[in-house]
Structures are given as structure tokens and as C-alpha cells.
Amino acid sequence: MDNLQSHKKEMVGIAVAVAAIGVGTAYYLYLSKNTKSKRCLDPETFKEFKLVERTELSHNVAKFRFALPTPDSVLGLPIGQHMSCRGKDAKGEDVMKAYTPTTLDSDVGYFELVIKMYPQGRMSHHFREMREGDYLSVKGPKGRFKYQPGKVRAFGMIAGGTGITPMFQVARAILENSSDKTKVHLIYANVTYDDILLKEELDSFAHKFPDQFSIYYVLNEPPKEWSGGVGFVSAKMIQDHCPEPASDIQMLRCGPPPMNKAMAAHLESLGYTSQMQFQF
Structure with missing residues (x-):
């Protein structure tokens, strides 16, 4: 009898665990499905996004908020991946660098980058000179990391x-x-x-x-x-x-x-x- 009850408890535990993984994966797929048509990033072509808010966090770090085309648009960046940002260095030459936003696709209508601007950094110069109303060229997504809920313990x-x-x-x-x-x-x-x-x-x-x-x-x-x-x-x-x-x-x-x-x-x-x- 005890063995039977123990077996039942074990089966219930497994069922709960499987259900949890299923719900998590369903949430992930739901989010992906419902944002697909509104995604803004293009892996082949640079797109321009307007800087709408710049917040200084320290002497060399700032948070940059960029507007997406519509209030319900999402960037379209898979979790843990990055995008290429293009700008001008101190000599006026094109420069590109990869960045990962701190926002997710659950943040609609905008995305944010937290940037540390190094004295000799070429792309740092571009961000240091950026003011609200300026535009940033972005292309992506890029990266090998692919995440789904329950992927690891x-x-x-x-x-x-x-x-x-x-x-x-x-x-x-x-x-x-x-x-x-x-x-x-x-x-x-x-x-x-x-x-x-x-x-x-x-x-x-x-x-x-x-x-x-x-x-x-x-x-x-x-x-x-x-x-x-x-x-x-x-x-x-x-x-x-x-x-x-x-x-x-x-x-x-x-x-x-x-x-x-x-x-x-x-x-x-x-x-x-x-x-x-x-x-x-």
C-alpha cells in the first residue's frame, strides 16, 4: 500500500514538472508568435531608430532609449542574442560594434542600451556624441545562443x-x-x-x-x-x-x-x- 501511494506521489510530481515545462515553453512560443509580425530588426539591412531619451548613469555610462516605429512594435531580438550598431568614430569613419539591449520583446514600442563609453573607443565616440533626436543604425539579430524556458536546471x-x-x-x-x-x-x-x-x-x-x-x-x-x-x-x-x-x-x-x-x-x-x- 505504501509503495502504491509513493508511486502515485512520484507520478504526480513528474506530471507537475512536465506541466510546468510545458507552460513555460508555451509562454515562450506565444510571445514569439504574437510578436513575429511586428518585429523591427532585419538581419541583412540596417534600420534607423530615433533616440528619444538619454539618461546619464555615471561619468562614462549612459542609458539610451530608442523608439520603435509604432507603440506596439517590438525589436525582435531573441533572448541572449545581439545586434550590430553602426556609427561614426572621431575621424568620421564608419564603425560597427555588437551590443545586447537590456530590454526584451515584452517591452513594446522601444528598446534600451546601457553603454559604457571608453576614451579611445571608436563606437564609444558615436554614443558620446549622440543627442536626443539623433538616429542609430541597427542590424540583426545575431548570435548562436538560443534560449527556451527549462533549457537547463x-x-x-x-x-x-x-x-x-x-x-x-x-x-x-x-x-x-x-x-x-x-x-x-x-x-x-x-x-x-x-x-x-x-x-x-x-x-x-x-x-x-x-x-x-x-x-x-x-x-x-x-x-x-x-x-x-x-x-x-x-x-x-x-x-x-x-x-x-x-x-x-x-x-x-x-x-x-x-x-x-x-x-x-x-x-x-x-x-x-x-x-x-x-x-x-
Whole structure:
């Protein structure tokens, strides 16, 4: 009798899990289907989008909001993918760079980019000079990352500097879908405290979804009062703050080339196979 009841409970649990995955996938497909006709991006042709709001976040970081053609238009960028932005450098020459918006296709009528403008950056010059009313040339989507709810049990994310944007987009898509139970463990590295992008939003995720989202900040030059990681992201930090190697987890990484190379070596040493890793 006990065995029969145990079997029934197990079958109910499996049914609930399957239903949850089904609902999550249905939500994803529904969103894709209902936005298909209104998508604005073109993978072959650059399109112009008007800057309607520029918000300075720090001395070298700003948030740029661009209007889409209609109030119910969506950008049409799959979760975790990026787009090419074209502009002019300080010499007036054409320059292109890939960026990931912080918005999703659930944000209709506009999209936003959080941009860090480096002194010698060619595309940084274009954004530094942009004013409300100017237009940005955009083409896409691009990228190999394809996400669907329930794709993995958990993500381990390692981001450096502006590499936070694709991680932020993926995390936000997961957390805003109540049917998606994927866990997110994020390590985010920067040089100084002021370099941390989207900190308010990331901290809000951790506060609202404590059982699903965790973040560990690492600073190379931390302030005196600092409880996070210090120096560079180490194998020990990954071991302590990310899911263990398993067939149903995936490690995502995005940062400067030297960091990506170092993280790949750390992950390999910890037993994460190439199938468990993805680099944006």
C-alpha cells in the first residue's frame, strides 16, 4: 500500500514538472508568435531608430532609449542574442560594434542600451556624441545562443564589465516568466565599485527572487567597506558561487578577451566540459 501511494506521489510530481515545462515553453512560443509580425530588426539591412531619451548613469555610462516605429512594435531580438550598431568614430569613419539591449520583446514600442563609453573607443565616440533626436543604425539579430524556458536546471554566469548585458537579458527573461524555474548564479567582475553596471536592477533581482537568483560581485580595486570578492575571478570563486558541473547546467561567460580565456581555463580545470560552456 505504501509503495502504491509513493508511486502515485512520484507520478504526480513528474506530471507537475512536465506541466510546468510545458507552460513555460508555451509562454515562450506565444510571445514569439504574437510578436513575429511586428518585429523591427532585419538581419541583412540596417534600420534607423530615433533616440528619444538619454539618461546619464555615471561619468562614462549612459542609458539610451530608442523608439520603435509604432507603440506596439517590438525589436525582435531573441533572448541572449545581439545586434550590430553602426556609427561614426572621431575621424568620421564608419564603425560597427555588437551590443545586447537590456530590454526584451515584452517591452513594446522601444528598446534600451546601457553603454559604457571608453576614451579611445571608436563606437564609444558615436554614443558620446549622440543627442536626443539623433538616429542609430541597427542590424540583426545575431548570435548562436538560443534560449527556451527549462533549457537547463541552472545557469552559472561569469561577466566582466559591459559583458553583463547579455547575462542581464537572459536573467530578466527567466525571472519575469513565473513558469520558468531555472536558477541563475551570477559572478560579476569590475575594476571599481563605480564600474558596476545595472547594480540597482541586479540587486532587485536578488531581493525579489532569493531562491532563484544570486549574485557575487568581484572588484579589482574595492572600497574600504567591501564584503564581496577581491582581485580577479578565481576557480575557487566559481566553485563557491556557481552550480557544480552536470549535464543539466550551463556556464555562460562574457567579458574582455583575457578574462574569457582565463575563465575558460578555470572552468576546464573544475570539470566543466565544452558542452557545458557558452561564450557570448
